[in-house]
Amino acid sequence: MTFRKLLGNLTFWVLTAITLGILTGHFFPQIALLKVMETPLKGRFFGQELSLGVTLSEFLSGIFISTVKLFINPIIFLTITLGIVSMGNLKKVGKVGAKALIYFEIVTTVALVIGIVIANIIRPGDGVVTRQVEGQGDISKFTKGAESFSWWKFFGDNVTLQVLLVAIVLGTVLGNYSGRQKIIEALTLISKYVFKGLHTVMMLAPIGAFGGMAYTIGKYGIHTLLPLGKLMVTVYLTMGCFVFGVLGLILRHYRISIWKFLKYIKEELLIVLGTSSSEAALPSVMEKLERMGCSKPVVGLVVPAGYSFNLDGTTIYLSMATIFLAQVFQVHLSWEQILTIIGILMVTSKGAAGVTGSGFVVLASTLTAVKVIPVEGLALLLGVDRFMSEARAITNIIGNGVATVWIANNEREFDREKMEKAFRST
Structure with missing residues (x-):
């Protein structure tokens, strides 16, 4: 890669921004945590919750993430509506949706079991003394959130699911309209300009990655990792095993390399790494999956639904955190109790994306239901x-x-020539 091409490469700039963010947060925390306003800016815009932080780093990261969030629902709406209108087959839409939900349940359950097994083998909680762990704090907001959780509230707070439902209904209605070709042309034109706007916003990704990483390192410091370093290593190791083991095998079934797929979406993965938010890369990943050969209806149905119900990483973390806290407090769990934890997490983990406080609220719900592990242990994980x-x-x-690629192949809605072309371009 020539120097000129390197300067025009978004991956290079995101990696540079992450490195600078780590260095700034570690050596100049006073700059990373410099306050630019006394209270955070919060509000809703086009049905999307927006929040900008109070420190300089939070503000930079918040501007990028909040701007990208503005594109999520319009892109989901346009992708699903256009896909269903073009497909003109409600029965096939229902089949894809049902197959996606079955896939989500099976794979997240496998993730759950893997997390529990590895946590019991490595035992990251052994030897942790609670009073020596830094980063302890107030967990009341999470326990209150767990008490008030309901599936109706989950749906009410999850705008993505609401948009998904409206788009399916509207797409079905318009699909039976005699002049649907004009509708397809209009939606295609709108989509073109929406994605053009997204591409412009993604140029700000290095700023968001810098702010997110500088804030994390500046506020918590690398030293806070030492007391719970074994848990951190175990979690990252388990996530790696799941991605290259389970997800790799799923793709191999259709002769697709997990390495090539990860290389193809490397820019999105770096953005997520820098901002700690999968939302920041969601619209871009949807576009890349289409460019890779997945049909528009499959991308439109599977990705938004998966954002709420296919949280493999969150599921692994929740299972490992539960076992970790049991080990810290020396609570021996019988096989019956472990099976109970698996059963509870199979349900509660599906609400992780729609609850304020996300994983902590779900973890508090799980510990409260199990009733043998002190819920106060959550304070150990805050730092x-x-x-x-x-x-x-x-x-x-x-x-x-991976779920989208697998279902697209399974439904014969996948173009391998597009995939080969997309992989060669990376």
Whole structure:
């Protein structure tokens, strides 16, 4: 790669921004945590929750993530509606949706079991003394969130699911309209300009990655990783085993290399790494999956649904965190209790994307239901959770990409020639 091409490569700039963010947060935390306003800016815009932080780093990261969020729902709406109208087959839409939900349940259950097995083998909680762990804090907001959780609230707070439902209904209605060709042309034109706007915004990705990494390192510091370093290593190791083992085997079934797929979406993975948010790369991943050969209806149905129900990384983290806390407090879990934990997490983990506080609220719900592990143990994880959120978010977005590719192949809605062309371009 020539120097001129390197300067025009987004991956290079995101990697540079992440490195500078780590160095700034570690050596100049006063700059990373410099306050630019006293209270955070919050609000809703086009049905999308927006939040900008109070420190300089949070503000930079928040601007990028909040701007990208503005594109998520329009892209989901346009992709699904256009896909269903073009397909004109409601029965096939229902089949894809049902197959996706079955796939999600099977794969997340496998992720759950893997997390519990590896946590019991490596035992990261042994030897951890609770009073020596830094980063302890107030967990009341998470326990309150767990108490108020309901599936109706989950749907009400999850705008993505609402948009998904509206798009399916509208797409079905318009698909039976006699002049649907004009509708297809209009939606295609709108989609073109929406994605053009997204490409412009993605040029700000290095700024978002710098802000996110500088804030994380500046606030929590690398030293906070030491007391729970074994847990961190175990979580990252398990996520890696799941991606290259389970997800790799799923793709291999259709003769697709997991390495080539990861290389293809490397820019999105780096953005997620820098911002700790899978939302930041969601619209871009949807576009890349289409360019890779997955049909528009499959991408439109599987990715948004997977964002709520196929959280492989979050599922692994929740299972390992539960076993970790049991080991810290020396709570011996019988096989019956472990099976109960698996059963509870199979349900509660599906609400992780739609609840404020995400994983912590779901983890609090699980510990409360199990009733043998002190829920106060959540305070141990507060200081290192931000460092593990990158692994969760990256695994989640890879898992949803693999799910889309697998279902597209299974439904014969996949173009291998497009895939080969897309892989050669990386």
